[in-house]
Amino acid sequence: MTSVGFVGLGNMGGPMAANLVAGGFDVKVFDLVPDLVAAVDGASGADSAAAAASEVDVFISMLPAGQHVRGLYLGAGDAPGILDQMNEDTLIIDCSTIDAASARAVAEGAKEIGLSMLDAPVSGGTAGAENGTLTFIVGGEESALERARPVLEKMGANIFHAGGAGAGQVAKICNNMLLAVLMTGTAEALALGVDNGLDPAVLSEIMKVSSGGNWALNVYNPYPGVMEGAPASRDYQGGFLVDLMRKDLGLALQTAQASGNSTPMGSLAANLYQVHRDVNDSGGLDFSSIQKLFKPDV
């Protein structure tokens, strides 16, 4: 039986680890919050990240930001990283959504001592984590991905190989920046149509099958009442939060700055989301609530 170590048991990591247990793996978990360790039924608790990473076939991390991932693997200040303490045949999968530079730095550190590492950020939210239907966007060696596949398949429904180390992070932030652009653009187009007398559902249907067609119109319409089940139809509760979109947009813009790319549309969307959070106190709402910036009374 394949053994898996798992560190980072929050809203995403917890259910992911639980799905690995359910999938028949021998799972060892660690989190700085003891209650989260206890919450993963059927897993064994480890005393430290290093202990969770010790003597396992596959080690998975799910952490908030690049500094945490760097710290875990490479060390920070006086605290040593865990890379040096791992078996050389342990496959490392970092599922955190972090900046590509950190992802590449840690993968490089792993490679130097002969360890294989994948960056495999996810999309699909907490529902996807719970239902095992996440999408993984993976950077790293093809062969490492093949080894990882049986494990990832217990947690997700789609696996994409984006390229070498860091490519998973790059692809994810490109996608999410584009998502912010099209959601914001869709919201303002709907507001323009409605304020000129159109029915939002009719306009949505027309654009969906025309050249304005996009994911938001297909499955995540931001206008209340158009699409049953979408966050817009339940006061923008749940879903993918404005604050999480802001985080991903921050990563995208950092990446663009580092590579000297212009991203005027993504930058404007990021600023509109920031204004939306500030004036509408909307950090905890679904990101389709950007509709309220264009039509405050929806």
Place this chain on the structure above:
Amino acid sequence: MTSVGFVGLGNMGGPMAANLVAGGFDVKVFDLVPDLVAAVDGASGADSAAAAASEVDVFISMLPAGQHVRGLYLGAGDAPGILDQMNEDTLIIDCSTIDAASARAVAEGAKEIGLSMLDAPVSGGTAGAENGTLTFIVGGEESALERARPVLEKMGANIFHAGGAGAGQVAKICNNMLLAVLMTGTAEALALGVDNGLDPAVLSEIMKVSSGGNWALNVYNPYPGVMEGAPASRDYQGGFLVDLMRKDLGLALQTAQASGNSTPMGSLAANLYQVHRDVNDSGGLDFSSIQKLFKPDV
């Protein structure tokens, strides 16, 4: 046999009229340029717009801008409009893409004297006009649309009813504004990915089936070499020209200004298209060439 009058025989109107002839209608045509009249085989030429509109079951106009449509129907200066000279049972269909205010003004003028009028702007470009596969987005009465349907079906493959008078124009410019936003956003996301080491085809595939999915990724990828047959793969020749997109964006922004709507993403896209035309002299290129603003060397 249904008789149809047709005024405005340019790149779009000419083939549309030809398709009506081919569809078995009795077609009477007029254009200020005599050669264009002569070019519609099988149609009879009229000496004036009023003559083309006289004693027909259906009258269709396909003109460049709102002022031309207002002038044709309502008159301009000393020149009288043709509305007063038409049979009261003639159905009017204006297929021009114009500002909604003009569309509503003309429809109102027609209604006052008992005439039915539809605004029915098209999408699909010259290829759609030639192949009879245009999309019509129609504003006006449902009953008028039913009368128009047999005629429209000879010229197009899709017919949408957007709402009352002017709604066709509103829906079209909402759609095209959104199209500009998603094409621009897609282009900048692809440039960001490529400059961070990703293959544009791989990144396109990932985003297409993820939350960044949109029409541009599906059928009109702006990055050269990714999609065979797309304008991007033939030096951005043909397709939907930058100057036409600029015109449509102008209509969208005028409409937004009139209704007091904010459209920050659409406005930025319009400005980027303007900069693109200025610095890249790209008015005559396909609109997906906006890719060059983010990656000059593609």
Place this chain on the structure above:
Amino acid sequence: MTSVGFVGLGNMGGPMAANLVAGGFDVKVFDLVPDLVAAVDGASGADSAAAAASEVDVFISMLPAGQHVRGLYLGAGDAPGILDQMNEDTLIIDCSTIDAASARAVAEGAKEIGLSMLDAPVSGGTAGAENGTLTFIVGGEESALERARPVLEKMGANIFHAGGAGAGQVAKICNNMLLAVLMTGTAEALALGVDNGLDPAVLSEIMKVSSGGNWALNVYNPYPGVMEGAPASRDYQGGFLVDLMRKDLGLALQTAQASGNSTPMGSLAANLYQVHRDVNDSGGLDFSSIQKLFKPDV
């Protein structure tokens, strides 16, 4: 004694006409609202715009928008314009802030029948109108401006000659678009500094004498408490209203669209003002209240 006709006696026109009376001119006034006519002490009331324009040395109009100015001078529908009814030696001065195309069209109409016309939009607000300290930005012939100067000097403190017909309007909207950009930019820079620990007054002083120096920092600081007497220090009451700035930005963007100019910064400022009005219900606040978009709790 020079005789002056004056049409349009609102918040601006009323005090301007009163200053002409005080300056010793023989003033004849008209407005569609009779009470406004009666309110100009010392002026004689006319029964119509045409009557006010009849047999005067100078005729001045102060109207809301281009359509009103076109209608007044050139006629609209069945109503004739007043140009044809004026003495050929009457000098026309339109002080309205309108689109340059309308200004040019009316000046052209005047010229065709031998009349001299100036476009002379003002800045300085109602306080400037009352105190006779307006700034006039004038388009038209130099010789006409010299004839106008004694009249304008009773109403204003500064007179600029921007160029030929329409140039006054163009210069004013260029200036006001730039004003919107620098006010918005100043507000966001101040918010950024304050949220990073700086005192807004100290930061303002530093930027004022550095390369960030601009009119807003000099005399119209948007941050509450920094500048006594500025609208920001009295809850953004009075001053130059958001809705008036929105109107001027609309004229600027129409002009840019007509001439095929990109104005990304002006367009974004216009959209931010629109969002600000929508989410903060701020149409009636001073335009420096854009500060609230970047720091809602000021």
Place this chain on the structure above:
Amino acid sequence: MTSVGFVGLGNMGGPMAANLVAGGFDVKVFDLVPDLVAAVDGASGADSAAAAASEVDVFISMLPAGQHVRGLYLGAGDAPGILDQMNEDTLIIDCSTIDAASARAVAEGAKEIGLSMLDAPVSGGTAGAENGTLTFIVGGEESALERARPVLEKMGANIFHAGGAGAGQVAKICNNMLLAVLMTGTAEALALGVDNGLDPAVLSEIMKVSSGGNWALNVYNPYPGVMEGAPASRDYQGGFLVDLMRKDLGLALQTAQASGNSTPMGSLAANLYQVHRDVNDSGGLDFSSIQKLFKPDV
């Protein structure tokens, strides 16, 4: 005689150190490039940064980025920082333009071991460095600034106290972000006026004394031919380079992201500068060359 250590002798640091020598200080200098050390006549060369910082009354650093400043003072990897090796009565002045977080981190490190530190980024460019007319924007204790003043006065003409540690950096990037906004806004306003028939010099004069007045119009007009001596009138050679403005905008946007501020105007200006560099290959031109984005043929 006051002794000063100086590290970082590039285009800015070299002349600054020379001015200290000329001002009568006993100056000890270091740079990784030996030729730069030799170029400072009258200074003694040190073998290392630590040697230059040893036993001096004042120590000054002028380095490219936050990572270099952190590395110098706090160490990086195995290389120790110099803080631990300095006299406790040595006053530290970092004149680098870096991110505020790094400035605060280093100041904190200094404070922990009893050393006083100022962040004192400059403006004024290489000409200001050579002529001793720089502007210093200083963060740190008032008492430390008083000690620093005699030294700073040999290198600069203006000294501002922005606040506590890091405040100098914050104030500088706020100012420079605002500068980018007003330069870009001025350039687009001038292009709009010119393309509508105005003379750029006349329009500039009008806006300069109106509410559009700003530093660019006063001393740095971006339109060629308007202002003798400005970079615009010498093909945008020299001055403050586009690439340096891009660097400062990057710092501003990083700071805004860290503090959760929206800066839509600054972000758009940053993206326009990026596009300008990409399509016009303008990284080495003066930053007022942004005019070319709005009027390619200037």
